[in-house]
Amino acid sequence: MKIIATNIGKPTTFEWNGAQEQTGIFKYPVATPLLLTKLDVSDDTIIDRVHHGGTNKACYLFSMEQYPYWKELYPHLEWNWGMFGENLTVAGMDESVMRIGDVYRIGTSLVQVSQPREPCYKLGVRFDDQQILRQFIMHAYSGTYVRILEEGEVRNGDEMQLVEQSENHFTVKQFFELLYAKQKSSEMIRLALSNPSVPDYKKERFEKYLK
Numbered sequence: 001m002k003i004i005a006t007n008i009g010k011p012t013t014f015e016w017n018g019a020q021e022q023t024g025i026f027k028y029p030v031a032t033p034l035l036l037t038k039l040d041v042s043d044d045t046i047i048d049r050v051h052h053g054g055t056n057k058a059c060y061l062f063s064m065e066q067y068p069y070w071k072e073l074y075p076h077l078e079w080n081w082g083m084f085g086e087n088l089t090v091a092g093m094d095e096s097v098m099r100i101g102d103v104y105r106i107g108t109s110l111v112q113v114s115q116p117r118e119p120c121y122k123l124g125v126r127f128d129d130q131q132i133l134r135q136f137i138m139h140a141y142s143g144t145y146v147r148i149l150e151e152g153e154v155r156n157g158d159e160m161q162l163v164e165q166s167e168n169h170f171t172v173k174q175f176f177e178l179l180y181a182k183q184k185s186s187e188m189i190r191l192a193l194s195n196p197s198v199p200d201y202k203k204e205r206f207e208k209y210l211k
Contacts (some may be wrong), residue, residue, distance in 0.1 A: 001160035003106065004064050005029045005089035007082030008044040009146055014125050022047045023122045027082035033153040034059075034087060036109040041087045055147055056114045056199045062086035062143035063093040073135065074127060083118075085126065090160060095141050095173040101166030102198030108152030110163065115199055116142040116176035142176045168195040184209050 009027035013020055024045030035042035040053040052112040062084045071079055086108070095116070102113045119137065124130035136142070170191045175198070178188050189206045192198050 001090050001092040001104075002155055003011065003088050003154060003158045003160060004091045005081030006034045006154060006156050007087055007089065008034065008041060009082070009085070011045050016121070016125070016159065023125065024052070025085035025122045025126045027085055027087070029081045029089075029156075031156070033107070033155040035151070035153050036106075036111065036148050037151050038148050044087060051120070055126065057145040058148045059088065059111065059146050060086045060088050060116075060117060060143060061088045061093065061146060063095070064089050064091045064142050065093070065171045066139075066143075069139065069141075073178060074129070074132075077127065083122070083126070084143060088154060093144075093160075095144060095176070096171055098144065099166040099168065099169050100172060100175055100192075100195050101168060103149065103164040104146075105161045105163050106152075107152055107154035107158040108150075109148060110150035110152070111138075111146035112149055112197060113166075113172060114145050114147045114197060114204060116144055116172050116179070118142070118176075137180050140173055140177055142172065144172045166195065168197075170195045170198070176207070186210065190195060 007027040007029050009024045011022045013022050014025040024047050036059050039058055041044055041059050046053040098113055100113055104111050119133050124132055189209055192206050193203055
């Protein structure tokens with residue numbers, strides 16, 4: 001896998017339900033390296049720190065290979081890397097293979113796959129169409145958040161090298177599909193609960209379905 005774009009955003013104001021709000025989802029490629037810190041990407045914009053940033057969502061990665069699918073659905077948009085609010089656009093990333101808990105070296109940073117991205121209305125704002133939320137869930141290639149095990153810099157062109165693969169076979173795509181499944185598989189829930197890298201607050205949510 002390889003980093004093909006490093007992206008950050010500035011605060012963007014929009015109107016929602018008659019009120020002015022701000023978002024950091026409008027991200028664009030930058031030529032400078034990104035510093036990945038324990039809680040976020042340095043110099044990036046995070047407006048809502050309840051749902052973004054933090055230990056389990058310090059940096060968001062999205063696959064370059066998913067862009068053609070979305071460009072076909074939204075040909076009228078002005079396309080750039082960073083369209084999904086990702087900090088790192090990655091060539092060769094496949095959520096159906098990548099496991100929760102996998103550890104990668106990217107540049108001088110060391111990161112661990114933590115959880116898929118769950119879309120909110122701000123993705124609809126970015127695409128000027130709230131229908132993308134349903135489409136995003138149905139497509140089920142969500143990109144992934146990572147936690148930062150070792151802070152460091154990432155540059156465009158850096159390789160994303162697998163250092164340690166999780167012994168638990170719970171993939172990012174399986175995690176995402178489990179989150180939105182109306183009928184949740186008990187087997188898949190147990191797989192999630194047995195994965196030490198699944199965030200505790202997600203495990204608490206899954207445990208309720210077993211009771």
